[in-house]
Amino acid sequence: MGITVEHISKTYGNFTALRDVSLEIRSGQLTxxxxxxxxxxxxxxxxxAGLEIPDPGSGAIRFSREDMADRRVxxxxxxxxxxxxxxxxxxxxxxxxxxxxxxxxRADRPSRKEIAERVxxxxxxxxxxGMAERYPSQLSGGQRQRVALARALAVEPKVLLLxxxxxxxxxxxxxxxxxxxRHLHQEIRxxxxxxxxxxxxxxxxxxxxxxxxxxxxxxxGTPESVFHQPAxxxxxxxxxxxxxxxxxxxxxxxxxxxxxxxxxxxADSADAPARVFVRPHELDLARExxxxxxxxxxxLTVHAAGPTVRLQLRxxxxxxxxxxxxxxxxxxxxxxxxxxxxxxPRDLHVFLPPPDRAM
Amino acid sequence: MGDLxxxxxxxxxxxxxxxxxxxxxxxxxxxxxxTVVFLGLFLLLPLVTVFxxxxxxxxxxxxxxxGDPAALAAxxxxxxxxxxxxxxxxxxxxxxxxAIAKFEFRGKSFVTTLIDVPLAVSPVISGAxxxxxxxxxxxxxxxxxxxxxxxxxxxxxxxIATVFVTVPFIARELIPLMQEQGIEDEEAALTLGASxxxxxxxxxxxxxxxxxxxxxILCNARAMGEFGAVSVVSGHxxxxxxxxxxxxxxxxxxxxxxxxxxxxxxxxxxALVTLALKTLVERLSAAAVTLDSGxxxxxxx
Numbered sequence: 021m022g023i024t025v026e027h028i029s030k031t032y033g034n035f036t037a038l039r040d041v042s043l044e045i046r047s048g049q050l051t052x053x054x055x056x057x058x059x060x061x062x063x064x065x066x067x068x069a070g071l072e073i074p075d076p077g078s079g080a081i082r083f084s085r086e087d088m089a090d091r092r093v094x095x096x097x098x099x100x101x102x103x104x105x106x107x108x109x110x111x112x113x114x115x116x117x118x119x120x121x122x123x124x125x126r127a128d129r130p131s132r133k134e135i136a137e138r139v140x141x142x143x144x145x146x147x148x149x150g151m152a153e154r155y156p157s158q159l160s161g162g163q164r165q166r167v168a169l170a171r172a173l174a175v176e177p178k179v180l181l182l183x184x185x186x187x188x189x190x191x192x193x194x195x196x197x198x199x200x201x202r203h204l205h206q207e208i209r210x211x212x213x214x215x216x217x218x219x220x221x222x223x224x225x226x227x228x229x230x231x232x233x234x235x236x237x238x239x240x241g242t243p244e245s246v247f248h249q250p251a252x253x254x255x256x257x258x259x260x261x262x263x264x265x266x267x268x269x270x271x272x273x274x275x276x277x278x279x280x281x282x283x284x285x286x287a288d289s290a291d292a293p294a295r296v297f298v299r300p301h302e303l304d305l306a307r308e309x310x311x312x313x314x315x316x317x318x319x320l321t322v323h324a325a326g327p328t329v330r331l332q333l334r335x336x337x338x339x340x341x342x343x344x345x346x347x348x349x350x351x352x353x354x355x356x357x358x359x360x361x362x363x364x365p366r367d368l369h370v371f372l373p374p375p376d377r378a379m
Numbered sequence: 380m381g382d383l384x385x386x387x388x389x390x391x392x393x394x395x396x397x398x399x400x401x402x403x404x405x406x407x408x409x410x411x412x413x414t415v416v417f418l419g420l421f422l423l424l425p426l427v428t429v430f431x432x433x434x435x436x437x438x439x440x441x442x443x444x445x446g447d448p449a450a451l452a453a454x455x456x457x458x459x460x461x462x463x464x465x466x467x468x469x470x471x472x473x474x475x476x477x478a479i480a481k482f483e484f485r486g487k488s489f490v491t492t493l494i495d496v497p498l499a500v501s502p503v504i505s506g507a508x509x510x511x512x513x514x515x516x517x518x519x520x521x522x523x524x525x526x527x528x529x530x531x532x533x534x535x536x537x538x539i540a541t542v543f544v545t546v547p548f549i550a551r552e553l554i555p556l557m558q559e560q561g562i563e564d565e566e567a568a569l570t571l572g573a574s575x576x577x578x579x580x581x582x583x584x585x586x587x588x589x590x591x592x593x594x595x596i597l598c599n600a601r602a603m604g605e606f607g608a609v610s611v612v613s614g615h616x617x618x619x620x621x622x623x624x625x626x627x628x629x630x631x632x633x634x635x636x637x638x639x640x641x642x643x644x645x646x647x648x649x650a651l652v653t654l655a656l657k658t659l660v661e662r663l664s665a666a667a668v669t670l671d672s673g674x675x676x677x678x679x680x
Contacts, residue, residue: 069570071566071569071570093566093569093570094569094570094572094573094574096570097572098570099570100566100567100570102563102566102567104563106563106564106566106567107567108564108567108568108581108582108585109586110585110586119568119571119573119581120571120572120573123568123571123572123573123574123577123581124572168567171567171571172570172571174571175571175572
């Protein structure tokens with residue numbers, strides 16, 4: 021079931037959490053709402069769930085065309101997973117998962133036997149079948165979050181909403197659970213939306229990424245498209261490390277440092293100041309200047325303990341750059357601190373400042 | 380390696396036979412002695428006195444005191460008042476705590492302060508206010524007497540005064556706990572399809588049950604033991620509007636010491652039972668908390 025968000029705004033007193041947000045969440049997809057804290061992503065998720073009400077007169081939330089304005093949380097059939105699990109501490113794992121079935125009106129309530137079967141199937145799905153009689157306090161963080169997920173799935177939700185589901189877990193468990201969630205979603209195929217501030221998590225797990233900032237959507241698309249074609253400086257910055265150059269666009273060319281290159285996407289732009297972003301892994305290093313335009317630089321630091329090698333460089337103009345190269349390339353180059361190298365950007369992202377913002 | 384360990388150990392053993400944060404032995408003893416003497420003088424001695432005075436003329440005289448119809452009436456009235464005041468405050472306390480902890484509204488801190496008023500005001504004054512309000516010369520007095528209702532110098536007045544004095548006990552136990560627990564559990568229940576009432580009964584109430592029980596015990600102790608406010612509104616009609624604390628006073632003023640202390644001993648027993656229950660509840664809730672967090676988690680993830 022698809023979800024449509026139409027012109028939703030939300031203010032809390034003086035604080036605007038969402039500014040006229042519209043969004044289409046496709047059926048069966050796993051969508052990530054990605055952004056820094058205060059970007060409005062959790063507010064949007066809670067509005068979809070019905071836990072928050074959008075500003076009066078601001079717009080609509082539709083579940084496959086149907087307006088949800090008059091539908092209370094209980095009627096929306098959403099599975100909601102909270103960052104801090106929100107498991108019922110006085111109930112066993114089994115009773116937690118059964119909760120949504122037990123509170124149904126008698127006419128819709130499955131029999132005792134059906135409930136037990138459903139709960140065990142779900143606990144099996146989240147790989148916790150041996151834990152049914154434990155209390156939440158006797159589980160690890162990752163196990164608790166999987167119980168919370170099973171509990172949310174028990175009511176056969178039309179959408180699954182997850183609020184920073186791995187936010188309270190340590191890094192290793194997070195990574196394992198991420199892969200597991202991806203796998204689970206492929207199995208059950210329920211329309212899912214999860215909120216995260218971790219770009220790696222969003223890019224790795226989601227089919228569709230929505231990047232939010234200051235209550236607005238900056239960009240949305242597949243993980244590949246938002247990563248490789250960032251629409252704004254914010255997205256460029258948020259999705260990974262960057263080197264920034266102050267530049268000028270002139271006659272379809274971009275000039276920065278001592279370079280003058282074709283400006284991708286700005287062949288027809290009027291002359292203007294601009295900013296050039298280059299990711300560290302998009303910088304090529306060489307001992308001698310090659311055919312591609314390059315900048316001379318001095319190696320400041322080398323950090324080689326990892327799958328890639330990270331170098332800090334300084335240009336003659338005093339700008340500090342970060343380059344990331346493979347271990348193999350690093351061996352070929354054989355550079356140390358203080359050596360001279362030539363830096364050639366492979367890929368540029370040029371952004372003209374919006375008219376109202378001074379450089 | 381061995382040398383290093385020895386050096387370390389030597390340094391830790393040090394010249395003094397105690398850690399740097401511990402005071403000398405005599406300081407601890409002095410503090411303890413002060414506490415014990417103080418408690419003995421002001422708590423234990425009076426408690427012992429109550430029972431020795433009550434039993435001074437033997438067990439026969441002690442039990443005969445309870446044969447007095449006025450004493451029996453006082454006991455009955457005290458139980459009745461507590462039986463009304465405690466449930467009322469249970470409902471009020473849970474409602475107020477629920478509203479304050481789980482909802483945002485304007486004037487919230489004002490309401491929270493209002494709940495504390497009975498603790499800040501002398502009980503005698505609160506009693507006097509009810510006399511001014513419901514008494515014959517009072518604001519509502521003429522209307523009440525025109526309808527044949529008597530509040531002051533009657534049981535309703537005593538109940539009202541007791542309810543007033545015991546208002547904070549349950550609410551104050553619940554509010555901090557419910558605020559700390561937040562509303563995520565309730566939101567989770569709602570998304571799972573539970574109604575408001577189901578959420579309250581199946582999630583909120585179990586989450587606060589120990590604090591609630593604790594509050595009820597304290598509220599009950601105060602309801603049965605209240606003197607000041609009740610004294611003002613009761614009118615001291617023997618066998619009719621005297622609660623146990625008032626009866627003690629009357630008997631004492633009549634130099635009927637055995638009977639006075641016999642009734643007082645019941646109140647003292649109530650205090651002891653309250654303390655025992657309170658300790659029990661603390662133990663049980665501590666055990667529940669341990670179950671909540673103490674057991675080792677199984678393998679990660």
